[in-house]
Amino acid sequence: MAKFDYDLFVIGAGSGGVRAARLASMSGARVAIAEEHRVGGTCVIRGCVPKKFMVYASEFATHFKTAERYGWSKSGAAFDWPRFIAAKDLEIARLSGIYVNNLQNAGADVVHARAELLDAHTVALKDRDRTFSAEKVLIATGARPVTPGSIPGIDLAISSNEAFHLPRLPKSILIVGGGYIAVEFAGIFNGLGVETTLMYRGANILRGFDNDVRNHLETELQRRGIRIILGCEHTALEKTERGIRSALTSGHELETEYVMYATGRDPYTAGLGLEAAGVALNAKGAVIVDAYSKTNVDNIWAVGDVTDRINLTPVAIREGAAFAETEFGGRPTAFDHEMVASAVFSQPPVGAVGLSEMDARRAYGKVDIYRAVFRPMKSTFYGGEDRMLMKLVVDPATDRLLGCHIVGPDAPEMIQMAAIALKMGATKAQWDATCAVHPTAAEELVTMREKYVPANLAMSG
Numbered sequence: 001m002a003k004f005d006y007d008l009f010v011i012g013a014g015s016g017g018v019r020a021a022r023l024a025s026m027s028g029a030r031v032a033i034a035e036e037h038r039v040g041g042t043c044v045i046r047g048c049v050p051k052k053f054m055v056y057a058s059e060f061a062t063h064f065k066t067a068e069r070y071g072w073s074k075s076g077a078a079f080d081w082p083r084f085i086a087a088k089d090l091e092i093a094r095l096s097g098i099y100v101n102n103l104q105n106a107g108a109d110v111v112h113a114r115a116e117l118l119d120a121h122t123v124a125l126k127d128r129d130r131t132f133s134a135e136k137v138l139i140a141t142g143a144r145p146v147t148p149g150s151i152p153g154i155d156l157a158i159s160s161n162e163a164f165h166l167p168r169l170p171k172s173i174l175i176v177g178g179g180y181i182a183v184e185f186a187g188i189f190n191g192l193g194v195e196t197t198l199m200y201r202g203a204n205i206l207r208g209f210d211n212d213v214r215n216h217l218e219t220e221l222q223r224r225g226i227r228i229i230l231g232c233e234h235t236a237l238e239k240t241e242r243g244i245r246s247a248l249t250s251g252h253e254l255e256t257e258y259v260m261y262a263t264g265r266d267p268y269t270a271g272l273g274l275e276a277a278g279v280a281l282n283a284k285g286a287v288i289v290d291a292y293s294k295t296n297v298d299n300i301w302a303v304g305d306v307t308d309r310i311n312l313t314p315v316a317i318r319e320g321a322a323f324a325e326t327e328f329g330g331r332p333t334a335f336d337h338e339m340v341a342s343a344v345f346s347q348p349p350v351g352a353v354g355l356s357e358m359d360a361r362r363a364y365g366k367v368d369i370y371r372a373v374f375r376p377m378k379s380t381f382y383g384g385e386d387r388m389l390m391k392l393v394v395d396p397a398t399d400r401l402l403g404c405h406i407v408g409p410d411a412p413e414m415i416q417m418a419a420i421a422l423k424m425g426a427t428k429a430q431w432d433a434t435c436a437v438h439p440t441a442a443e444e445l446v447t448m449r450e451k452y453v454p455a456n457l458a459m460s461g
């Protein structure tokens with residue numbers, strides 16, 4: 001008789017947990033996976049997937065306008081928020097169902113309950129009088145939105161979780177935050193005709209991205225009608241008849257129907273019984289793991305956002321897969337977190353892989369920059385004002401590409417391909433030897449021959 005009820009108990013059925021549970025099950029292990037909300041996790045239920053549907057929905061406003069410039073007559077199309085939300089929810093339910101089926105087909109037991117650890121080998125199901133023993137435990141509980149608790153009236157603000165289910169499309173919204181979620185939702189609401197203000201306490205949006213990308217995107221967002229307030233925070237929020245009045249550190253006041261906070265997400269470790277199991281956390285509450293996603297406790301691992309490494313779905317999936325390969329496939333595998341590409345589904349979108357110019361200068365001293373700013377072909381046809389940015393960061397000592405940054409239509413699709421070359425360690429010479437595909441925007445990437453010298457550097461010598 002087996003010593004434990006399960007070989008593996010996974011807590012959290014999001015991107016990382018589902019992949020690990022499925023692969024471990026398929027290798028013959030006895031696996032259970034617990035989910036307190038809906039199978040699929042943040043990405044499928046209230047993250048990447050519904051957000052992308054909202055981006056698609058909001059882009060049509062621009063498409064209709066562009067169509068007229070290309071000879072189509074006025075469409076007179078109107079947007080129906082409840083109809084869109086219902087269709088979106090149906091698709092999310094379908095996807096969540098596929099996840100459940102895939103887990104069950106692989107042989108895993110799916111438990112719809114909150115799970116907490118009583119000790120390193122015992123999992124209790126909350127509100128159900130049940131405990132299970134497991135030889136190995138995987139923590140894959142993700143992260144949750146956090147708001148600064150000290151601001152009076154902060155409870156009036158919503159997070160991205162609620163933004164997916166607003167009862168009706170608001171007339172106006174103030175989005176607080178400068179990260180990718182804030183910027184993406186600003187584009188969504190603006191595209192859907194909502195008067196949108198984006199407020200961030202820092203000097204510019206998208207901290208961590210290349211400065212040219214940040215500046216370029218700020219200009220493009222403003223060009224599309226998003227009002228951006230930088231270097232400013234709330235002092236208080238107050239309910240009014242028409243919505244919420246925001247008092248700001250600048251001394252100004254702003255009234256909008258909604259205020260949405262997208263100022264960060266913290267690892268979801270509270271109340272999980274990790275202290276009882278002896279699992280060590282860092283100051284932010286993230287589970288500390290090694291390269292194999294193993295915690296300080298010998299039979300407990302953690303993957304995905306709960307470890308606060310690179311908080312993206314494909315990374316959580318690869319960490320979950322690497323864990324299953326190592327522990328149940330007999331092939332020790334550590335996911336390599338270098339050169340992970342990322343996208344921002346703003347309007348226009350961003351794609352980036354590798355080092356920003358600033359980080360590259362810090363790490364390498366001297367770097368070569370290649371840069372192109374141009375009007376996309378589709379816009380030149382009707383005299384559109386929008387601009388696309390492409391930028392390469394190169395190590396002059398080895399000619400290796402250190403970073404690639406794109407802002408403009410299809411940037412996320414392009415960056416996936418560019419990431420292959422950068423991950424392989426491609427040099428600029430190899431990149432340039434690649435023949436262009438014409439007529440595309442992407443061809444600019446392989447035709448940038450002149451090094452870019454910023455005006456201030458050129459002047460100083």
Ligand SMILES: Cc1cc2nc3c(=O)[nH]c(=O)nc-3n(C[C@H](O)[C@H](O)[C@H](O)COP(=O)(O)OP(=O)(O)OC[C@H]3O[C@@H](n4cnc5c(N)ncnc54)[C@H](O)[C@@H]3O)c2cc1C
Nearest residue numbers: 012014015016036041042043047115142304305311312313
């Ligand atoms: C608005 C938004 C947009 C995003 N867009 C993108 C994007 O475009 N691209 C991208 O790559 N990433 C995106 N992300 C990030 C991505 O969603 C996460 O990186 C990814 O979901 C992390 O996967 P995970 O498995 O670590 O956690 P999650 O997917 O969050 O899964 C954790 C699961 O654990 C469950 N859980 C927690 N505690 C317990 C418990 N005690 N018992 C049982 N179940 C529990 C939760 O309910 C949840 O379902 C986005 C996130 C948000 C919020």
